[in-house]
Amino acid sequence: MAHNQFALLTQRRFLPFFLTQALGAFNDNVYRQAIIGLLFYLGVSDAQRTLYTNLAPALFILPYFLFSATAGQIAEKLEKHTLIRITTTMEIVIMSLAAIGFLTQNMAILLVALFGTGLQSTLFGPVKYSILPSVLKPEELTGGNGLVEMGTSISILVGMIFGGLIFKLAGDQGPVVAASAIVLLAVTGNLVSRMIPRADAGEPDLKIQWNPAPESLRILRMTRRQPAVRNSILGVSWFWFVGTVLTSQLPTYAIANLGGAETLYIFALALFSVGTGVGSMLCERLSARTVEIGLVPLGAFGMSAFMVDLYFARPGAATTTGLEVADFIAQTGAWRIMLDLVGIGVFAGFFVVPLFALIQNRSPKNELSRVIAGMNIQNAAFIVLAAVLGVVVQRFFHWTIPQVFLALAIANALVAIYIFTIVPEFLMRFLSWVLVRTLYRLRVSGTERIPDEGAGLIVCNHVSYMDALILSASIPRPVRFVMYYKIFNIPVMSWIFRTAKAIPIAGAKEDPEVMRRAFAEIEAALADGQLVGIFPEGALTKDGEIATFKSGVERILAKNPVPVVPMALRGMWSSMWSKRDGRLRRMRVPRRFRARVEVVADPPRDGAAVDAPALEAQVRALRGDCA
CATH class of the missing domain: 1.20.1250.20 (MFS general substrate transporter like domains)
Structure with missing residues (x-):
């Protein structure tokens, strides 16, 4: 069943946090626009309004310079649900002070409270984004961040509109309505935050350094x-x-x-x-x-x-x-x-x-x-x-x-x-994204099983000249692909392969020195905690079937017994740049353009406990009949 990112909005691991941060953004902007409304309500001079419009942003942003370092350490040390509850409780206190400012029509109190909202936002900021990897799967991060950014944008806009209308619609009751609204929103945010599930601290034993300058x-x-x-x-x-x-x-x-x-x-x-x-x-x-x-x-x-x-x-x-x-x-x-x-x-x-x-x-x-x-x-x-x-x-x-x-x-x-x-990786990924999404209808499943950190070996069947590019576009982490040196040197494509730090390899009889350098580079990359991708068949399939896996994969794992992730390409045999047809018929675009292809991955295997035949059998099972 296709995944829908909006399904996150029905799940407790995400929805209470989403609502908490959206309510916070909404309340901040209601408050700031209501202050502008109060200035017009009081009939202050243009000079006083100008002073506020210059002073208010400075007061709000100053805590980010003063306290971000401390906030980051606190967010690392404390369990995240607890910290969010603390910051939303702070919001109730700050907005209660702001309510007094509205009711007494005292700009000094309102500006102090504005500084307080900046401080509360500073403390909430690190946990706002660091909690997402704790509650979302790696493949959900883009969708989750998209929802958060969407919620923030809309909350800011609606908050500005609502805050700007308070004094226009409420008239003489504007101060009371503004005071009531910001406190009610703060209380609501705190109540919702109590439904956020527990999310463990990043480093509970961290010793907090309170001096902000060196820690910043x-x-x-x-x-x-x-x-x-x-x-x-x-x-x-x-x-x-x-x-x-x-x-x-x-x-x-x-x-x-x-x-x-x-x-x-x-x-x-x-x-x-x-x-x-x-x-x-x-x-x-x-x-x-x-x-x-x-x-x-x-x-x-x-x-x-x-x-x-x-x-x-x-x-x-x-x-x-x-x-x-x-x-x-x-x-x-x-x-x-x-x-x-x-x-x-x-x-x-x-x-x-x-x-x-x-x-x-x-x-x-x-x-x-x-x-x-x-x-x-x-x-x-x-x-x-x-x-x-x-x-x-x-x-x-x-x-x-x-x-x-x-x-x-x-x-x-x-x-x-x-x-x-x-950082050429950005542009390289863009080019590979454009090429893959233009030429293929790609479906990806199981790539969330690839380790987020540390070394790993990707093994996959080899069907076309585009295989490495398709896998690069499907795997979140950068992968150092080992590829036949003649494919590596294809004009135009070679720039992408070099930028992606692909590793060219040749057969022992073709060029033993290229082969020696390739294995040395693979060993160094794995020792450095990188992902390396190989096609153990050693060549493109000539008949659509998976060929026998060569012993090179065992040679790699003998020196670096890292986790191995079996992967399979499905549907590539009927796509462009495979060897399904003879050379003259290979580029029949109408039949091959936008082919439906799929990338699938199995859970990692212990590199010390697998050999080439076992990996070959697993990749065959993954691919199934979808050549």
């Missing part, structure tokens, strides 16, 4: 140990940079460039938020339930393309003013702008969800909360940088908002190219 530096260094994780965190921080620049310009853009009334800004933000939610939800389907970082380049360049079009859609000032949503939609070119805002959001979802999943999948489980805390510090720095640059380029360089969008699109493309250059 140590945690930031921890995020840089693995290149893929380091650059995934850089990508997430860049996502926050782009999002901050874009959303901070929307209020003025809606009025100055779209000619809208105040409600048009909310509509524009809704388009972006809904797009982000849709993109986040689509990630699992597009990635076939793996942590597919090949979507990241697609997301990055898609964002840039739609931002460039947004510039050209309306480069100058509006010729009208005061347009409500319906009036704006009736304007010429409105649908293009709406499509651009939704498109930016969709591709932003493609960009960020796989990055979160990769960070969770590749970080050591006893360090994940601290890695997330380090990411939050970097995110906060990028948000501040985005806010400062947005002010600088407009006030000192006199850029228009469409020009800011164009510059952001170019910068986004350049940053993406930089990330993909220093």
